[in-house]
Amino acid sequence: MNDHLHAFASLLTPEGRALLDEVRGTGPADELAVATRLRREHPAELVSAALGQARLRQRAAAKFGAEDAGRMFFTPNGVEQSTRASVAAYRAGRLRESGVASVADLCCGIGGDAIALARAGIRVLAVDRDPLTAAAARANAEALGLADLIEVREADVTEVDTAPYDAVFVDPARRAGTGRGGGRIFDPEAYSPPLSWAVDAALRAPRAALKIAPGIPHEVVPPQAEAEWISDGGDVKEAVLWFGTEPGLIRATLLPGPRTLRGRGLPDPPVRTPGRYLYEPDGAVIRAHLVAEVARELDGGLLDGTIAYVTADELRPTPYASAYEISDRLPFNVKKLKALLREREVGTLTVKKRGSAVEPEELRRKVLPKPHGRNAVTVFLTRVAGAPTMLLGHPAG
Numbered sequence: 001m002n003d004h005l006h007a008f009a010s011l012l013t014p015e016g017r018a019l020l021d022e023v024r025g026t027g028p029a030d031e032l033a034v035a036t037r038l039r040r041e042h043p044a045e046l047v048s049a050a051l052g053q054a055r056l057r058q059r060a061a062a063k064f065g066a067e068d069a070g071r072m073f074f075t076p077n078g079v080e081q082s083t084r085a086s087v088a089a090y091r092a093g094r095l096r097e098s099g100v101a102s103v104a105d106l107c108c109g110i111g112g113d114a115i116a117l118a119r120a121g122i123r124v125l126a127v128d129r130d131p132l133t134a135a136a137a138r139a140n141a142e143a144l145g146l147a148d149l150i151e152v153r154e155a156d157v158t159e160v161d162t163a164p165y166d167a168v169f170v171d172p173a174r175r176a177g178t179g180r181g182g183g184r185i186f187d188p189e190a191y192s193p194p195l196s197w198a199v200d201a202a203l204r205a206p207r208a209a210l211k212i213a214p215g216i217p218h219e220v221v222p223p224q225a226e227a228e229w230i231s232d233g234g235d236v237k238e239a240v241l242w243f244g245t246e247p248g249l250i251r252a253t254l255l256p257g258p259r260t261l262r263g264r265g266l267p268d269p270p271v272r273t274p275g276r277y278l279y280e281p282d283g284a285v286i287r288a289h290l291v292a293e294v295a296r297e298l299d300g301g302l303l304d305g306t307i308a309y310v311t312a313d314e315l316r317p318t319p320y321a322s323a324y325e326i327s328d329r330l331p332f333n334v335k336k337l338k339a340l341l342r343e344r345e346v347g348t349l350t351v352k353k354r355g356s357a358v359e360p361e362e363l364r365r366k367v368l369p370k371p372h373g374r375n376a377v378t379v380f381l382t383r384v385a386g387a388p389t390m391l392l393g394h395p396a397g
Contacts, residue, residue: 005132007049011073012139015042019050024070026054064112073139075132078110081173083211086255087230087237088116091209095167096120098245100207104165106157107172107193111137111150113211117169118149126152127160158193167207167244170198174213188212188220195220199241207244214239214287218250228253231284239287252284252320259319261285266292272301272311274329274384277396279310279321280352294320304383307355315396324378325396332356332388337379338367340392347373356381356388 010016019042026034031051038047056074063084064072083091091113095103100122105114108126110133117124118141126141128134134154141150153160162168172191188195195212199222202208214229214236221227226242232255250263269292281294286308295301298321300312315323330336341349349368351360358381380391 002131005135007045008073008132008135010043010046011049011053016046016050019046020053023050023054024057026051028055068115068144071143072110073136073143074110075136078133078136082109082112083116083171084232084237085112085116086232088113089119090230090253090255090258091169091240092116092120092122094242095169095207095209096122098207100166102165103167103169104160104162104205106160106162106168106170106198106201108137108152109133109171111140111152113169113171114150114152115140115144115146118146122149124150125160125165126150127155127157128152129154129156158197162201162205165205167209168201168205169209169211170201171211172198188216199225202241202243205243208242210241210243212239212241214284218289223247226251227288229284229288230255231282232256234282236283236287250288250290252282252288252290254282254284254319257319261288261290261293261320263288263290264293266296268292268302268305269295269310270301271303271305271385274303274326274391275300275311275313276326277312277315278303278324278326278380278391278393279312279318280324281308281310281321282319285320290320294318303389304355304386307382309354309380309382317397323396324380324393326391326393328390328392329384330390330392332358332381332390334363334366337363337390341367341373341377344375344377345373346375346377347371348376350376350378351381352378353381355383 035047035051056079057069060069060074060079102123103117105124105126108114108128111126114124114126126137131154134152138152141147172193174191198210202210216239224243224247226245226249228240228251230237230253251260253260279298281291285294291308295310297318298310298312298316300310303309303311349364351363353360377392378394382389
């Protein structure tokens, strides 16, 4: 048993659990004093493990909610790579609605997806080859009262027989090395296990879902799969390849909701002169290459053929894009922008960009060095008909 696994196991003892309760909520500034005090009565290794777990739980609250995170057990990689609970619940709901009653969760990590599946009433085999990660997944199933539905197995996922299960879920590792410093892997064949293995496993199952990076090239998506890009609160979280659903379908799903935009294979929208309104499509819509569907819905066009900003003459509410009313259109010029903001008494400036090399923070410092005005403005740095342009406006509606 390695040192990390031994330290983790010590947290599951009555002494460890009591210590976890005692250090709950300890802030970074207080750690040294708390550690010094607790080491007088507890082993130093156990105190360090408890304080480390408290830090991980605090970080995990953003993904799992404070209540669950406060009871769960994490590893540094587990916090970093686990699915946000709202996204996992959405995926589990899709599987449950399709009639799936059992899932082989391969590369289960600390068990975030297994938890969501079990809470949807699905029986789960959760598999991970790392002993510490599997131990955390097992502890989490027990901590949340789901051990009857989740079997955790420490094994190589390539050696697991998935035939007894209605569906397969695979979440390959997409970071090089370990810890928060591990860089993201962009080549799907460098995933662990590779995407090609995961696709083969999916094709052998009645249904399957493969979690992949949202930046995956569309040409890599297998023809047998449905591809779905998911955002939560406006942030793109992941893409999912679904098997056993609608092959070839492209969709963007926005959470909370969910609201789903289905691809219709529309041609690229026309490029047109800026209208009164500018629409910024949700990131999932952009990643799914469904800007044309949004433009058709808005009776709009593009400011530039290579940039995902839609412009239109009318305000039409849509969940798939944020609308702004445009008040000014100027060629890119820092001095002119600074003078205009001073004239308008702007104290709050939001800078957005597409198709511009200018860094928003750098521009904000130059044009609004000492914010004190009473008005707010959003400036879009983009191109119109190929020319660097500034569009000023504010949220519409």
